Amino acid sequence: xxxxxxxxxxxxxxxxxxxxxxxxxxxxxxxxxxxxxxxxxxxxxxxxxxxxxxxxxxxxxxxxxxxxxxxxxxxxxxxxxxxxxxxxxxxxxxxxxxxxxxxxxxxxxxxxxxxxxxxxxxxxxxxxxxxxxxxx
Amino acid sequence: xxxxxxxxxxxxxxxxxxxxxxxxxxxxxxxxxxxxxxxxxxxxxxxxxxxxxxxxxxxxxxxxxxxxxxxxxxxxxxxxxxxxxxxxxxxxxxxxxxxxxxxxxxxxxxxxxxxxxxxxxxxxxxxxxxxxxxxxxxxxxxxxxxxxxxxxxxxxxxxxxxxxxxxxxxxxxxxxxxxxxxxxxxxxxxxxxxxxxxxxxxxxxxxxxxxxxxxxxxxxxxxxxxxxxxxxxxxxxxxxxxxxxxxxxxxxxxxxxxx
Numbered sequence: 332x333x334x335x336x337x338x339x340x341x342x343x344x345x346x347x348x349x350x351x352x353x354x355x356x357x358x359x360x361x362x363x364x365x366x367x368x369x370x371x372x373x374x375x376x377x378x379x380x381x382x383x384x385x386x387x388x389x390x391x392x393x394x395x396x397x398x399x400x401x402x403x404x405x406x407x408x409x410x411x412x413x414x415x416x417x418x419x420x421x422x423x424x425x426x427x428x429x430x431x432x433x434x435x436x437x438x439x440x441x442x443x444x445x446x447x448x449x450x451x452x453x454x455x456x457x458x459x460x461x462x463x464x465x466x467x
Numbered sequence: 468x469x470x471x472x473x474x475x476x477x478x479x480x481x482x483x484x485x486x487x488x489x490x491x492x493x494x495x496x497x498x499x500x501x502x503x504x505x506x507x508x509x510x511x512x513x514x515x516x517x518x519x520x521x522x523x524x525x526x527x528x529x530x531x532x533x534x535x536x537x538x539x540x541x542x543x544x545x546x547x548x549x550x551x552x553x554x555x556x557x558x559x560x561x562x563x564x565x566x567x568x569x570x571x572x573x574x575x576x577x578x579x580x581x582x583x584x585x586x587x588x589x590x591x592x593x594x595x596x597x598x599x600x601x602x603x604x605x606x607x608x609x610x611x612x613x614x615x616x617x618x619x620x621x622x623x624x625x626x627x628x629x630x631x632x633x634x635x636x637x638x639x640x641x642x643x644x645x646x647x648x649x650x651x652x653x654x655x656x657x658x659x660x661x662x663x664x665x666x667x668x669x670x671x672x673x674x675x676x677x678x679x680x681x682x683x684x685x686x687x688x689x690x691x692x693x694x695x696x697x698x699x700x701x702x703x704x705x706x707x708x709x710x711x712x713x714x715x716x717x718x719x720x721x722x723x724x725x726x
Contacts, residue, residue: 347481347485350485351485354485354488354492357488406616410614410616411606411608411616412511412609413511413608413609413610415672455657458657459617459654459655459657460654461651461655465651466651
């Protein structure tokens with residue numbers, strides 16, 4: 332009688348065991364199914380930043396008063412921390428570089444000079460940087 | 468009767484264990500099991516993750532060839548005053564005794580001691596120049612490059628005194644007058660600032676290799692990440708006998724040589 336009961340219960344026992352096994356492995360399954368850390372680019376070099384230079388980064392009035400502060404902030408954060416992308420209020424991404432400014436403003440060769448001359452300020456930018464006047 | 472009770476007990480305890488396991492798998496905090504997902508490209512670099520380095524295979528370097536020097540000095544508007552006293556250099560060639568004055572090999576063969584060797588800023592991991600700079604005009608970047616912020620340089624030349632490799636030059640005159648073939652893509656320097664090799668950080672941000680590496684017709688130089696064990700440069704350093712300049716000073720140069 333007892334032996335007959337055992338043989339009838341055998342599949343139930345194994346079912347129970349597999350359930351226990353699955354339950355105990357459940358937590359680890361999640362771990363192995365988690366997304367793998369993405370591989371680094373092979374060359375490891377920086378990727379060039381896409382620059383959308385078609386729009387102004389701020390209003391004319393703001394830039395008139397604060398362009399020197401913007402340039403200072405850009406230089407410090409990009410040169411020292413490597414934070415090279417500026418996100419303009421309108422969402423466009425720009426590279427923090429004097430060349431980004433010159434990309435558009437070079438069209439008017441006197442863009443910087445006229446105003447600085449009028450205001451009688453003598454910034455030292457063009458002691459080193461190549462101005463629109465000097466570049467073809 | 469007794470058997471029946473035992474069976475009921477086993478059945479109930481089995482159910483209890485199952486319930487416990489189910490609850491535990493839900494209760495164990497997930498963060499202890501999940502893998503961290505790293506972003507493929509983080510916009511702000513992680514300091515110390517990359518350490519750029521260069522390996523110079525001097526066996527392949529042609530005597531008298533100055534392609535790399537010409538290209539580097541053209542790309543970065545390095546002035547040439549034609550005067551040893553006011554010389555400005557980013558990369559140059561020098562004799563064995565001057566590049567490796569403390570090399571342990573005592574009776575070096577004529578063939579090796581007679582060659583000239585490329586020298587440039589070593590972008591040391593323990594850079595003495597950045598320690599002495601009073602204005603932090605020169606500093607170690609997040610990627611191991613010893614960079615210069617010429618805006619801040621006051622021309623005190625402490626860094627020139629501190630550098631054991633002579634990698635820094637001072638602009639005694641306005642350099643603009645001495646640039647024969649200027650490139651408009653890169654600024655010049657002005658009178659009264661110190662300048663040196665920047666490991667082409669201006670080209671690295673564009674995804675390009677340094678100008679000297681690209682200009683060399685013999686592919687003498689290998690540029691890569693010293694922190695990446697799978698990089699070409701690490702493989703070459705591991706498989707060859709290499710030298711650094713004045714390693715006993717503890718500056719940990721990032722430029723390696725195969726002699």
